Amino acid sequence: MSGGVVDLSRSAAPEELSAEICVVGSGPAGATAAWDLARAGRDVVVLEEAGDYTGTALTQRDGRMYDQLYMDRGGRTTADLSVSVLQGRALGGGGVVNACDVVPIPDAVLRRWQRRFGLSGWSPEALAPFQARALADLSATRPGWDDPHVNANNRLLRRGADALGWRGELVMHNRAGCGGIGSCLVGCPLDAKRNARFVAVPGAVAAGARFLLRARAVRVEAADRELKTVRVRRLDPDGHHEVGELAVRARVVILAANAVGSAQLLVRSGIGNEHVGEHLSLQPQLPVTAVFDEEVRFFRGYPQTFGITEFERLDDEEHGWWGYRIEAISGTPGIVASILPGLGPAGKAWMSRYAHLAAVLCLLPDEPRGRIEVERSGRLRIRYALDEEQRRRFREAARSAARAFLAAGAREVLVPVVPPVSIRSEADLARLDAVTLRPASAPLLSAHQQGGVRLAPSPRDGAADPDGRVYGARDVYVFDSAGFPSSASSHTMAPIVAAAHHLAARLGARSP
């Protein structure tokens, strides 16, 4: 079997092709599954609606890169515009544009999944070899403070945490040969990320898997029969317009298109039970910025590597992983300006201090209660509403972030909500009590979507069985974060790779 990568926007495409297994999505889940299954001798075709961006095709420019590397050209949001849903879109998936954080699924979370959700086969012991493989795939290492790419933004946050006696950690990452240019969130032109694009995809191709780019899966038909048909639309070279059709016949269909995309495809296809599209977790994040007298230049070096873990709990009795984390973050000018408040001369004044800015994201574990809907036109609707408990926790997290920045010597802390909250001393912290976080008044974002096709031992409680097999369908599987019954980790790349290895092994064990 001869593997390869074919861009359907630039090649003559057949109207129909066949494979034993059709994987939808080429990210950490899809590429990993394709790799494992192709190595086991299975005939695998992978559908990816994005293109392939490596090297200097990754221009480090906001406009072009958000257009090409994120779903809906970077514009995906919840239906009420409360949360910007940042979902990678590239050969290799979200790992192409993430901040390279590697955090495996904590044992406490897996034990809760066993206890609360009945996932008995997902014990820490059962997952251990797959979590180890994930770390190996990602070449995960933990940077040290002597690493020159741990930038001033991360160091200032640590300074603040140390001054307050708060715990924190340098997070493991999957970089090798990093040049510290800081453009991780719009792709690395040095190809220094050890992500699915550079590990699982070439591994799968070498083992015979075929990857089709600019191939958007829009419907799965005959899901209850042995031979399924995946309807595919070919896209133009920029991925903006559908220009043709293709049908893929396969005995097994594996959904690995992110939590949102996998649930969306099932909903659109009318497959599965009432849990499909439900139980979505967005793990929302709120930026907090600060101005320092000295230059910070947070846009160089690792955008995110130090996090304050003082307020994070892994084994909350009711929620499992809970509390909040505060993690350094940076961005290229366009995306930073789109988050900062201030219009007219005031907005320009804020951005004139870009090189002096520091920033963090307050990351909240959440209960999986969002929903994915698809209108008749095919338009996606992500329903998600903050509750009062989340608002309270966000205010608390913003207060902690502000305190850390002040302790580190910030001249001013800005919480970029409408109206913006400016904090120059601890006495100003009470201003955060007035923050309402009502929809479209804060730049909340989600980078770790999970759920939507919840795994559960019974169709009463979820949309797919613990091996990922979608209830009500025959050999249609979900292999990515869509199956997670709750937030797996503060950063989902490593959990997704581990889960894909685990589920591929389960599929391999039960199939000829």
Added chain:
Amino acid sequence: MRADFSIVSRRRFLRLALAAGGFLLAGGAASFALRGREARPGGLRAIGEREYRTLAQLARALFPDGGAFPPGASDVDLAGAFDAFLADEPEWNRKDLTRALVLLELGPILFEGRLRTFSRLSPEERLAHFERWGEAGLLRRQVATAFRRFFALVFYDTPAVWPHIGYDGPLVRGGTP
């Protein structure tokens, strides 16, 4: 595409509330050929000349020339960028965002009982009016958020702006930092 400037109905307001959803952040700012100082409404692909003017006036209010640094909206064709973005959007988003532009133009009349449309306000009035949208009802907050973020992303992705904010631009060209 011509906008319908008839009074926007409640039903259409609700549709507008759903509209901006596919647009926020609008990284789609992408592949715009920014056209420089002189706008060319004649070459528009998705919006009409009136919508173009509304956007151009909004852009000048949000990014005035001078102030903290010289470049402003007159140096970057933000309205043209929006048109280029919109032309590659799905039909439902093109319709909804065009309606949002109508709403913006009529905002002073519909929401504040004034006798002038947005484009006919002075630059200072335009900015103040738009700022009020950020704290108004959900629909206006959504529209304000969407346009503000799109323009911010495009404006600050412009190399001419970077020296003024201390950004030295992309470091990798031709494969080496």
